[in-house]
Amino acid sequence: MQTSMTVASFETTVRVFDAVRALAFIGDLSMGQPTDHSPRTAWLAARIAREAGLDDTACEAAREASLLRWSGCTANAAGFAAALGDDVASREAMLAARPGWSDPLEAQGGLRTVMTPLAQIHCEVSGEVARLLGLGDTTQATLRHIFENWDGTGLPDRLAGQAVPQTVFAVALAGDLETLTRVYGVEQALVAIAQRADIRYPSAFVRIAAREASHWVAMLDEEDDGAAHRGASSDRFDTLTTPAMDRSTPIEWISEVIDLKLPWMTGFSRAVAQTAADCADRFSLDAQTRARLHCAGLIHGIGRSAIPNAVWNVPTRLSSSAWEKVRLVPYWTARAGNQTGQLADAALLASYAYERLDGSGYFRGVARDALSTEARILSACVAWVALRSTRPWREAMSADQAARVLRDEAARGRFDIEAVEALVAAKPIVRRTPDAGAQAATRLSAREIDVLRSISKGASNKEVARELDLSPSTIRTHVENVFRKLECSTRAAATLKAAAMGVL
Structure with a gap:
């Protein structure tokens, strides 16, 4: 299995102008x-x-x-x-x-x-x-x-x-x-x-x-x-x-902005991108294709901005009308490709993230030969990471549970079995640990980083206190220290800044 260093060698930058175009599109949808x-x-x-x-x-x-x-x-x-x-x-x-x-x-x-x-x-x-x-x-x-x-x-x-x-x-x-x-x-x-x-x-x-x-x-x-x-x-x-917009910038900033919409999605796009890139390595795809998959994983959620938060936060099965809205997510991602310059190719691939081999996916509802190898990998990776993430309607699944679900779906013809087996066989992606430079730059303690990780996902001070077995007043002090050290006053800004520094 290739390590995450392979991903780091990808072309992960675009012109600032094209990043701005993508962010303008997301903003207008929002x-x-x-x-x-x-x-x-x-x-x-x-x-x-x-x-x-x-x-x-x-x-x-x-x-x-x-x-x-x-x-x-x-x-x-x-x-x-x-x-x-x-x-x-x-x-x-x-x-x-x-x-x-x-x-x-x-x-x-x-x-x-x-x-x-x-x-x-x-x-x-x-x-x-x-x-x-x-x-x-x-x-x-x-x-x-x-x-x-x-x-x-x-x-x-x-x-x-x-x-x-x-x-x-x-x-x-x-x-x-x-x-x-x-x-x-x-x-x-x-x-x-x-x-x-x-x-x-x-x-x-x-x-x-x-x-x-x-x-x-x-x-x-x-x-x-x-x-x-x-x-x-x-x-x-x-x-x-x-x-100023002729310079280059990391694509990752776009994914962080996308994921801020739903606190429980923090880091989701990065995880999909990492997983897709690693999976592409196991398929021995060329460097350009791996880079496109990585980028598509980062921006596959662009269209989520157009959908009200209430649709995503329900703990029960979605209504038919809500599903119709959800089905538009990849449609809007595809539309983003029309005005995102260098990101256009990746946005097109990203818009296939929810298609299925049997044609039951969305928004196109295409099947089999209409789905490239990259599209099959991406859709399996999005599902794999989602199953292993906590959602308002369920707890995160273990690797074994997620593997059973995906294999069952593949047996029913919805996912590519080779992509599923490549994912299941892979070693789990370990949560990124801040390097010494990033930690020193923010001067955050290990405990403050733990608190920041929790609040970045929408947890209240009381919830973090229960999770870390600390008092609410202690958590409040840690949050205040995080804000002071990161020079911000809101959780969203702290999340964005910490992610950019490599702390999250």
Whole structure:
């Protein structure tokens, strides 16, 4: 059996631009938006920033921040689901300013009480994503303050006026303009935007929108109509790149953002990728194919962002309507391939993760000869890792239990028996242990890492206390130490940062 060092030799980096494209796609799905929402917003934000007299650095930051504006959405999905039921639909209603969208929050202490911690999670995570991608300080600052308002009523810190990066107002106005014109038309959108002058953004920015919006929106629509007529997707993304996005970045960051949506999924995509790569070695596949499988394992859950958390968290059998939503996960992953550049090939393979040899899988329902060796390996690996992971509806299975299930499924014609036997025969993948450098960089103790591992999967302080046989007050102290050492204040940000450092 090949060791994990084989995986490390794979080409696991992509252009930052393509990582941003993937994250923009995930963000738009999470917010219930069309998948061209973020690029259209970035196009508008760049023009607003330029018209407002912002310098080149700020104009580039406005583009970058617009594309990553929703990269924190997976991290606070659980909070939105707890507060409003459907995290995807509620956020779509919020952006569209639909009447009554926030009514359920009144019984929970009001909008500010509920939304402040959710905004804190979002801002910390999106700012951390920008840092991991190597984007500049202005972009990071924009994302860390993306919900602040001109008049000081924003979230989470209630900054006001010049204390807020001016790029925040360019991005916020562009986002409102894109959403509201699509939902209500340009005229009504401008009325709503005018009502937010000197509240959400300065009146000078609103005057720019009043003067240019009709022309800009017409240009966007004309470009999209032309692309549709040619039977192609718009190449707008290519006009949005910046010098900072020409560098390379690990693909793993994308998988961490994907898995933040459901705390119990923490590390799942990495485990699938590792398992798929090891399995590919046992099939003696070439290095390029192994690398594609590894990458597909990392991003196979892109489409999960479009599905409300409530669908995933039920402890019972899914209803027919819920299953119809779940069946769309690989469909959206396939769609991501259309706008993710270097990741397109891996995204296409990833979209076969839930197909089955007998045609009973989804979303295509294809069988046998339509499934490549890589697709057969990937689907078996996803099932293998899932069976051995704890889920809301069952405990994790042992290796022997999971092997029996997969062999039975293979006997029924659903999985490739060679892939199953390769998985069953393999030595278990040992949970990654932080190397000395990673541990020293964070200065986390072994016990603090144990606590972080548990809270990263959604465990409460009381649950961690029971698991580790410690008092809740001791766990609280460990959590505070973790936050201090990682320089963050939310569990989601700590999870992302620790994973990036190799601690988790």
